[in-house]
Amino acid sequence: MPHTKHAKLSAWVDEVAALCKPDQVHWCDGSENEYSRLTEEMIASGSATRLNPAKRPNSVHFRSHPSDVARVEDRTYIASLTRDAAGPTNNWVDPVELKKTMRGLYDGCMRGRTMYVIPFSMGPIGSPISKIGIEITDSPYVVTNMHIMTRVGKKVLAALGKDGEFIPCLHSVGAPLQPGEKDVAWPCAPIEKKYISHFPEENLIWSYGSGYGGNALLGKKCLALRIASAMAKREGWMAEHMLILRLTSPEGRRFHIAAAFPSACGKTNLAMLQPTIPGWKVECIGDDIAWMKIGPDGRLRAINPEAGFFGVAPGTSFRSNPMAMESIRRNSIFTNCVLTDEGDIWWEGMDDPCNHGIDWKGKEWTPAGGQKGAHPNARFTAPARQCPIICPDWEDPAGVPIDIFIFGGRRSAVVPLVTQSFNWDHGVYLGATAASEATAAALDVKHALRRDPFAMLPFCGYHMGDYWAHWFEMGDKLGDKAPKIFYVNWFRKSPEGKWLWPGFGDNARVLKWMCERVAGKAAAQESPIGMLPSKDALDLKGLKIGDAEVTELLRVDKAAWKAELADIEQFMSQFGDRVPARMRAQLEQMRHRLS
Ligand code: OXD
Numbered sequence: 001m002p003h004t005k006h007a008k009l010s011a012w013v014d015e016v017a018a019l020c021k022p023d024q025v026h027w028c029d030g031s032e033n034e035y036s037r038l039t040e041e042m043i044a045s046g047s048a049t050r051l052n053p054a055k056r057p058n059s060v061h062f063r064s065h066p067s068d069v070a071r072v073e074d075r076t077y078i079a080s081l082t083r084d085a086a087g088p089t090n091n092w093v094d095p096v097e098l099k100k101t102m103r104g105l106y107d108g109c110m111r112g113r114t115m116y117v118i119p120f121s122m123g124p125i126g127s128p129i130s131k132i133g134i135e136i137t138d139s140p141y142v143v144t145n146m147h148i149m150t151r152v153g154k155k156v157l158a159a160l161g162k163d164g165e166f167i168p169c170l171h172s173v174g175a176p177l178q179p180g181e182k183d184v185a186w187p188c189a190p191i192e193k194k195y196i197s198h199f200p201e202e203n204l205i206w207s208y209g210s211g212y213g214g215n216a217l218l219g220k221k222c223l224a225l226r227i228a229s230a231m232a233k234r235e236g237w238m239a240e241h242m243l244i245l246r247l248t249s250p251e252g253r254r255f256h257i258a259a260a261f262p263s264a265c266g267k268t269n270l271a272m273l274q275p276t277i278p279g280w281k282v283e284c285i286g287d288d289i290a291w292m293k294i295g296p297d298g299r300l301r302a303i304n305p306e307a308g309f310f311g312v313a314p315g316t317s318f319r320s321n322p323m324a325m326e327s328i329r330r331n332s333i334f335t336n337c338v339l340t341d342e343g344d345i346w347w348e349g350m351d352d353p354c355n356h357g358i359d360w361k362g363k364e365w366t367p368a369g370g371q372k373g374a375h376p377n378a379r380f381t382a383p384a385r386q387c388p389i390i391c392p393d394w395e396d397p398a399g400v401p402i403d404i405f406i407f408g409g410r411r412s413a414v415v416p417l418v419t420q421s422f423n424w425d426h427g428v429y430l431g432a433t434a435a436s437e438a439t440a441a442a443l444d445v446k447h448a449l450r451r452d453p454f455a456m457l458p459f460c461g462y463h464m465g466d467y468w469a470h471w472f473e474m475g476d477k478l479g480d481k482a483p484k485i486f487y488v489n490w491f492r493k494s495p496e497g498k499w500l501w502p503g504f505g506d507n508a509r510v511l512k513w514m515c516e517r518v519a520g521k522a523a524a525q526e527s528p529i530g531m532l533p534s535k536d537a538l539d540l541k542g543l544k545i546g547d548a549e550v551t552e553l554l555r556v557d558k559a560a561w562k563a564e565l566a567d568i569e570q571f572m573s574q575f576g577d578r579v580p581a582r583m584r585a586q587l588e589q590m591r592h593r594l595s
Pocket residue numbers: 071214262263288441442
C-alpha cells in the first residue's frame with residue numbers, strides 16, 4: 001500500500017530520499033506506539049536517558065552537543081527572490097546559490113540513518129486557519145518532539161487527501177555515518193555548515209546541521225512564523241510571536257489577550273498566570289505563536305498553531321509558573337538539564353536546590369563548582385493538554401476573538417509598567433519600537449538592548465517595513481473591531497537596582513486594568529508616550545508596594561524618552577523608504593508630544 005495518494009508529496013519524498021540516501025524511509029503514523037519505539041531506540045543507543053518513572057513517568061532527558069544549544073540567527077536565511085524582499089534585518093542569500101550549496105550538503109547526508117516523513121498540522125486539523133506541513137528529518141529526537149509540538153500522522157495525510165496544499169520542510173542533522181561507524185549521542189554539523197533556510201515565495205524550508213529546537217522542529221519558528229508571516233501578508237491574515245490567553249472577570253466576562261514578547265521575558269509564565277486578585281481566572285490557549293484571521297463577525301480570531309510547549313526550563317518553578325510545572329509532570333522531553341541522583345531533572349531556579357547530579361555537558365556536578373548545571377536555554381517539551389488551566393476552547397477550529405494585544409520587553413529603566421496606545425496606529429508604533437535586554441534563546445545575540453519589533457525580528461520572513469505596513473492594513477480592515485493595544489514592562493528597577501514590580505501572578509492586576517479599559521470602566525491619564533493608569537486605577541489591594549514605587553513604575557522621564565526617540569529613529573532609518581508614512585507620522589507626533 002502506498003503511504004499517500006498525494007502524487008506531489010510522493011514525488012517530493014522520493015526526490016529527497018534519492019538526494020539524502022538514507023538507509024530506510026519511515027512514514028510517521030503519529031501513534032503512541034511509534035513514540036515509544038523511537039524513545040526506546042534512543043535510550044538503547046545512549047542518546048536519551050529515561051527518567052525515574054516514580055518521579056516523572058514516560059519522560060526522557062537528552063544532552064545536546066555543546067555547539068548545538070540554541071537557535072542560530074547568523075546561520076538563518078530568508079532566501080527570497082530579491083535581497084530587498086528580505087529586508088535589512090534578515091540574512092539574505094540568493095536562493096539559487098543557496099540551493100546549490102545545500103544540495104551539495106544534502107547529498108548523501110542521511111547515510112546510515114533512517115529518513116522520517118512527518119505529516120503534521122499546525123492548528124487543529126480542519127480549522128480554516130490551520131496549515132499542513134511535511135517535515136522530512138533524520139532525527140528521531142525531532143520526530144518525538146514533533147509528536148508533542150504538533151498534530152502528527154495518518155489523520156493529517158487523510159486531511160491532505162490527493163492534492164491538498166502542504167509546506168515541505170526538509171531537515172537533516174548533517175552527520176552521515178560511514179558503514180560500521182558508531183553514532184554519537186547528539187549528531188550535528190559544525191556551525192559553519194549549519195543552514196536554517198527559508199524560501200518564502202515557494203513556502204519551502206531547508207534546515208541542515210542542527211538538531212536543536214527552532215532550528216530543527218520546523219513547524220515552530222520556521223513554518224509558523226517565518227514562512228507563515230510571508231503567507232499571512234500575501235493572504236491578509238496574521239502570524240505572530242504571541243501567547244494567547246483567556247482572562248475571565250468575576251462577573252464572568254471573557255477577554256482574550258494575545259501578547260508578544262521577545263525570548264526571555266516570561267512569555268510562558270504570563271500565558272499560564274495564576275492571578276493574585278480574587279475572582280479573576282486565566283486559561284491558557286498558547287504560549288508562543290498566534291495565527292489570526294478576521295472571522296465572519298469581523299473580529300480577529302486566533303488559534304495556537306502548536307500542540308505543546310517548548311519552554312525555557314531554567315527559572316521555571318512552582319513559584320514562577322506552577323502550571324508549567326504541572327504540565328511537565330509526565331510524558332515530557334527534557335533537553336540540557338541536570339540529571340539528579342534520583343533520576344529526575346533539575347535546573348537553576350527550581351524550587352528546591354540540587355546538591356549533586358550530572359550537568360548538561362554530562363559531567364559530575366555540584367553547585368559548589370560555580371558552573372551552571374543546566375544550560376540557560378535548556379528546554380522542556382510538554383503536551384499543551386497537560387496544562388491544568390488549558391482553555392476548554394484551545395482547539396476550537398474557529399479560534400478565539402482577540403480583545404487585547406500586548407507588546408513588551410525587558411527594560412530595567414525608562415519604560416513604565418503599562419501604557420495604552422492612543423489608537424491603532426500608535427499601537428502599531430509601540431509594537432514596532434519594542435525593545436528588550438539580552439536573551440539566551442539565540443546563540444549569537446550579544447547586544448545589551450535589542451530593538452525587536454513585535455518580537456518578530458528573528459522571525460519575520462520578509463521586509464520589516466512591509467510587515468509594519470501589513471499591521472496598518474489589518475487595522476484598517478478591522479476598523480472599530482480591532483483589539484486595543486497596550487505596552488508593558490514588568491522589569492523596571494529602582495535607581496538602587498531593585499525590581500519595582502513583583503511580577504508573576506500580580507501581573508493580573510495590570511491585565512485587569514486593560515480589561516477594564518476595554519470595558520470602558522477604568523480611568524487613564526494622558527502622557528506623551530500613551531495612556532497611563534490614573535492614580536488608584538490599578539488594583540493594588542493586598543500588595544505590599546509603596547506609593548513611591550508605584551509613582552516610579554509609571555514615571556515618564558521626558559529626557560530619557562527623547563534619547564529613546566533618537567535611538568528609535570536610528571533603528572528605523574535602516575528600513576529607508578519602506579517605513580510606512582503612518583509610522584513616520586507616529587514618530588513625529590511623539591517628538592511633538594515630548595517637546
Ligand atoms: C523561543 C524563542 O524559543 O522565542 O520561543 O526563542
